[in-house]
Amino acid sequence: MDLDLALVRAFVATAGTLHFGRAAEELNTSQQALSKRIARLEELLGVRLFERQGGIRLSEAGERFLPAAREALAAGERAVAAVTGTGPVVRIDTWGHLYAPMRTVAEAVQVLGAVRWEPGPGRDWPSVAQALLRGDTDLGFGRVHPLPDGRDAGLTQRLVRLEPVDVVLSPSHPLAGADALRPSDLRDSILWCPAELNRLDFLRRFADEFRITRRHDGPNLGLDHLVQHLRTDPEGFTVFPADAPLPDHTGLRSIPLVEPTPLYAWSLAWRESSRHPLLDTLLRGFTEAGRTRRWLEYKPQRDWLPDTDHPKLAVR
Amino acid sequence: MDLDLALVRAFVATAGTLHFGRAAEELNTSQQALSKRIARLEELLGVRLFERQGGIRLSEAGERFLPAAREALAAGERAVAAVTGTGPVVRIDTWGHLYAPMRTVAEAVQVLGAVRWEPGPGRDWPSVAQALLRGDTDLGFGRVHPLPDGRDAGLTQRLVRLEPVDVVLSPSHPLAGADALRPSDLRDSILWCPAELNRLDFLRRFADEFRITRRHDGPNLGLDHLVQHLRTDPEGFTVFPADAPLPDHTGLRSIPLVEPTPLYAWSLAWRESSRHPLLDTLLRGFTEAGRTRRWLEYKPQRDWLPDTDHPKLAVR
DNA sequence: CCTATGCGACAACCCTCCGTTGTCGGCCGG
């Protein structure tokens, strides 16, 4: 009971023109062949799709079939595009590269397939927002924070993942043996920041919220550099998304945070006035992945989320 | 370039077993026929889907194709189900019947087709919430307001439409000639309520917000009854969703409200722990319809929404 | 009432294509 999409195509074309002759022309075939195709489809489905009485019009069943038929055609085209590499590509600019945003995008894309994408050169949220507004890129992915002067006006965003963060510290750190730690346990330690703290919205809010006053920041010299320092400083720590990969054999320990568990809010952003054709498919991929992998779980009494992220939460 | 889903089915089955013989058995055909089908599909796509070297495994292209192929098969099945009437039915309980909730559900379903649904006996939000929790129905649709005692715990809801409301009044009402009215213009008029006001969350909040103190309520005796009273009372008015149909030839006037425009918030609700198989399709229908018909537009400076509805808003 | 016209269905024909049966070749384990 599998449809041949060629038949479905014939139906959709005929439903469009309501005229066998013209629809046949459109499909580069003859009226008779088209007539047979429709008849075949009708027999397969066991339902009359058109009422014929001097001209044709959609039957009630045809009316029900039409939108679903269009969907099926579109799905077929996406499948073909997925494998032949034809069709559009969506450019996705990510930021917060230290936290490996790509892995989440890749996972969401994999769920549905059929989306070809390429990473953009994104650096940070302000620059990606600008690129989106200029049309230099199609989609942004990372942690969004409010921009001054309405520099994000016209952009739509959607929260797609809340990721718990772990503490990362040296085995020589006094707390290294714990199975779980509370943020308040870290007050006596030194927060090592991967870049200048005033450019790290999440880390800054985290440190402020939990009164972590000993902080060490500096220019972004990459993950390895940070790891080096952490390894040698028994008082130092940093926080890191729980599923983001640390370089292997760093010898550092990753310990879950609880009471509360801080969450890192990953969002997609795009310019509403120029939606990319693949956007809907991609959003479905994130929705699907988010549900199965529980990417959007948030319990106010268990988790901590920066104030500015709260509006992004919603019953969805 | 239209796929034959029978070929796609062959591919998916083979990708599942990674064994031509067993997949052929599963498909009730011979190994040779299956082999030919795969070859045909590969030629059509111009890509090798399997690597053959003593046994088979998916090629890179096959890996990309698989999820999209599953999607296409599902879409095909939905299309067949839409027209043959096979497949599951989703029971949707609506409430606020005076405001004709069904029309919005019907519109959303129409966008994608393929969802068979039947209305339930819903009366009001509390009773529908209870029915959802008991599993007596699959989905609820109407305006959701918070319930006491956690009687809505375990239910997920999603805002799907914000509908402006119009004033409805008799032609003999002094304001009947206006092209648009402000809520504050109605302070001297009498709000006729279609039921007891303490059961009408939206109307109560509306009247309180805009200081409409003259109110007339009573048991719900139906739309016609309300219309009768409105027609004869030159001081009376009621408010009504802008797109909801009033009975024809009522002789009443409908006038848009502005500065601000009150919005009626329609939501879907379901029990997260027992998602109906059609729920995702249905949600996509609402998302799609919502975008094209601008069902979710809200400007705080232009519109008015009861406080309790604000958490439902979200960037999505 | 008759005819012209336009449209879709039906019939006959032909060829392509798909599934069948039978067989070969290549990769494995012993």
Next chain:
DNA sequence: CCGGCCGACAACGGAGGGTTGTCGCATAGG
């Protein structure tokens, strides 16, 4: 080196889909 398993290849037969040609049935106009 050999046997067994698995997928590809070859040959054949029948169904199916496209072609051309024609008919039936509407509707409109004289």
